[in-house]
Amino acid sequence: MKQPFFYFLILIGISLKSQNLVLTQSFNQPTVGDTNLVYPMDTLGFSSAMPIGLIGNNITWDFTKLNAKPNILETAYISPTTVTNSASFSGCNIVEKQGGLYTFLKSSITPTTQTELLGLTSSTLSFNFTNTAIAAKYPMAFGTSISDNFSGTFVFSLNGTCSGTLTSNADGYGTIKLPNNLTLTNVLRVKSVQTLNLSAALITGLPPSQVGTIKQTYYNYFHASQKFPVLSINYTRISLITSQTPTVTALITGNSKSIVVGLTNHIMDESSLNFYPNPSKGILNIEIKNNSSKNISMFIYDITGKIVKQLSFENSSTSLENINLKDLNPGVYFLKLKLGEKILSKKIILE
Numbered sequence: 001m002k003q004p005f006f007y008f009l010i011l012i013g014i015s016l017k018s019q020n021l022v023l024t025q026s027f028n029q030p031t032v033g034d035t036n037l038v039y040p041m042d043t044l045g046f047s048s049a050m051p052i053g054l055i056g057n058n059i060t061w062d063f064t065k066l067n068a069k070p071n072i073l074e075t076a077y078i079s080p081t082t083v084t085n086s087a088s089f090s091g092c093n094i095v096e097k098q099g100g101l102y103t104f105l106k107s108s109i110t111p112t113t114q115t116e117l118l119g120l121t122s123s124t125l126s127f128n129f130t131n132t133a134i135a136a137k138y139p140m141a142f143g144t145s146i147s148d149n150f151s152g153t154f155v156f157s158l159n160g161t162c163s164g165t166l167t168s169n170a171d172g173y174g175t176i177k178l179p180n181n182l183t184l185t186n187v188l189r190v191k192s193v194q195t196l197n198l199s200a201a202l203i204t205g206l207p208p209s210q211v212g213t214i215k216q217t218y219y220n221y222f223h224a225s226q227k228f229p230v231l232s233i234n235y236t237r238i239s240l241i242t243s244q245t246p247t248v249t250a251l252i253t254g255n256s257k258s259i260v261v262g263l264t265n266h267i268m269d270e271s272s273l274n275f276y277p278n279p280s281k282g283i284l285n286i287e288i289k290n291n292s293s294k295n296i297s298m299f300i301y302d303i304t305g306k307i308v309k310q311l312s313f314e315n316s317s318t319s320l321e322n323i324n325l326k327d328l329n330p331g332v333y334f335l336k337l338k339l340g341e342k343i344l345s346k347k348i349i350l351e
Helices: 002-018
Strands: 035-042 056-062 073-078 094-098 101-108 114-121 126-137 145-155 159-178 182-200 209-222 231-240 247-255 273-276 283-288 295-301 307-314 319-324 331-339 342-350
Touching: 056 182, 126 159, 126 182, 273 342, 295 319
Parallel strands: 056 159
Antiparallel strands: 035 073, 035 247, 073 094, 094 101, 101 114, 114 126, 126 145, 145 159, 159 182, 182 209, 209 231, 231 247, 273 283, 283 319, 295 307, 295 331, 331 342
């Protein structure tokens, strides 16, 4: 009689363990060729603070009052061989590209299974961490905590050195409620805080002094159905001696695979439209299928989510021809068409 009961307890233990989400390198680590598409979100529906302060087990995070903006932001994971200055970041084997921002990463399995942050560059700044930061260690389950010091050099309006700490804590586990009546259980929340102090010699011949601090706090909510977070919240605070008031920004994004759930009556299938040429040298044509609306609104967003052009069309239910976009600079944009209650977002490239 004892043996069946013993195995019954084992089965219960296995069942309970299988319900706890564990982040692994094989599933959650981005690889070259991956693309993460997200919708920016606004918090206008919240009359009080969002539930980011909730930590512990069996938590319910209610984000149903978030509103998805129509433009899609893209993060691509590319090979270092396609980025000209990647050789400056020793050991880099994957690059995260967000518009003109490149983040250089090193994924390794020995001596531990982890991802290191090597640095980042854009057209206006560069950070190179000679003492790298451990951004993730796998496996990562509820209760896991890591902390790592890092340091290096930076180039901005000044040249100098930088040092800081990156901590990550899987501090919450439970259920997340998202817009469009989507509820996900067995969700793991990971909070990461990166604090970076900048030092530079303001006067030639004098020792370096602290010239600024950058602090980024991320709240990422993971579900087993997706490699990338279903919801990500990022607060950035920049304090520089050149400015008396710190700059604080917030970016909230929802994974496109989750946020569009429940919107099938409003989101048009991409096969309903044909954009050409794309890439374009400034003139765009659009063919529309199965459209009953005579009034069409067009919004074009840049990579930051800012509306850079807005057009309206009447009595044009089947095609829009010779749309002039030559006043926009070459680059990547996101175009949103609104046809009555129907909408479609699509990436366009201007050469």
